[in-house]
Amino acid sequence: MFKLGDLFEISTPKKRFDANKVNILKSGVYPYIVRTGSCNGQKGFINESEDYLNEGNTISFGQDTATMFYQEKPYFTGDKIKILTAKFDGFNKYNAWFFMSSMKKGFYSFSWGTSSFSVDIIKEQKLNLPVINDGLIDFGFINYFVAELGAERIAELEVYLAVAGLKDYNLTQNEQQALDIYNDLIFDEFKIVDVFDIKNTANILSSDVKENSGNTPYLCASSENNGVKTYISYDKKYLEKGNCIFIGGKTFVVSYQENDFYSNDSHNLILYLRNKSARNKFVQFFLSSCINKSLGGKYSWGIVSVIKKYRMIDFYYPPGVIIRTFLTCLI
Structure with missing residues (x-):
């Protein structure tokens, strides 16, 4: 078992942007991340000073909803978002899925509400992770496991498309x-x-x-x-x-x-x-x-x-x- 606070630095965004006070765009350079449970937490894009960007290759965590998403690129945030930055090398979007899966299981037993997900409680949350003989996290297994899952899903999709007669991916003239x-x-x-x-x-x-x-x-x-x-x-x-x-x-x-x-x-x-x-x-x-x-x-x-x-x-x-x-x- 590992404590979340031992694996990730939990920080407050450099600046919180109120959704009612910013111009949210459908397209742009930097995403605006909020506590929603869909669209990778992204509400849209905003144009603000890059000084307030949060680093990519991190996890955004909705403090009162326990919604969490891997953010590959720098981003701005709304209210009640915490930033989880890995303290270890080799963190990426693939093993992030594995960590978040374990995190979600851990937070599942909590009731909804800000007090349930205070920084202290987040830090103390325990994760079940595979280890090697010396007790260190087995990143080799995690990366292999996630890659195998991806390959398995792609293979299943290929079979389904073939059986359903949907192997032709070209759009028809009407669709285009x-x-x-x-x-x-x-x-x-x-x-x-x-x-x-x-x-x-x-x-x-x-x-x-x-x-x-x-x-x-x-x-x-x-x-x-x-x-x-x-x-x-x-x-x-x-x-x-x-x-x-x-x-x-x-x-x-x-x-x-x-x-x-x-x-x-x-x-x-x-x-x-x-x-x-x-x-x-x-x-x-x-x-x-x-x-x-x-x-x-x-x-x-x-x-x-x-x-x-x-x-x-x-x-x-x-x-x-x-x-x-x-x-x-x-x-």
Whole structure:
């Protein structure tokens, strides 16, 4: 067993950049790392003084979420991020995966919260690592093990692609055209209430339904299975019309619902596209992504109260004609 503090120097970033006070770009030179659990912790790029860059070949650690990612290149950070710098030679992105896997297992038993991941606790966290006879870390095995895993996954992917008939990696003319169109898309700003009619769903408690009692989807705010918890038979007066965008009111999970459904919570929202001629699943798949991208970083829990209070909330998407042209190339 090894203490994390014996293997890594745990430091505070040179400067913390508040997400609400910086201009976050979609592309740039230096990434902006926050506590999110996706995209390698990267929220985007920012242009700030290089004096405040953190070194690459380090691990970014979300102090109140225990999210951790290997950062190969120099980067800026948001609030409550710690920098883990290896005290030993030979640290790289490959063995970093092994170390982080062991770290995640160690932190799994902790509850969520800043106090759980104070610097002192981080330092004392113990890791299970392979060793050689003299008790030193067996880096040879770690590097070999990670390389073997990578080769195994590539081999499995090659077999799957061959069986599925997907060995041809060349884009079709339509696919290439769709990419060309997307690269040139200009996203305009729209008021969400100008594009959608918005309403709250009915409220049907899970204790009042019998699971698998029918064929109608019963939706919750989960991100799994397109929000469908089960299928039920229930009073038709609570039935919601499908062909709409559904937002989990307390989780901001955005999904397209093709069929009529029941909902578990009146905090959930239904968005009906006002332009009925464009109300098909492909356009609404696209708009769901636009809503999630535009609002997901600003609002999470409690999105319903936000939309109720600020009916003029904005989101971004390309003009309708361009959407149809883009989707036509993919369908």
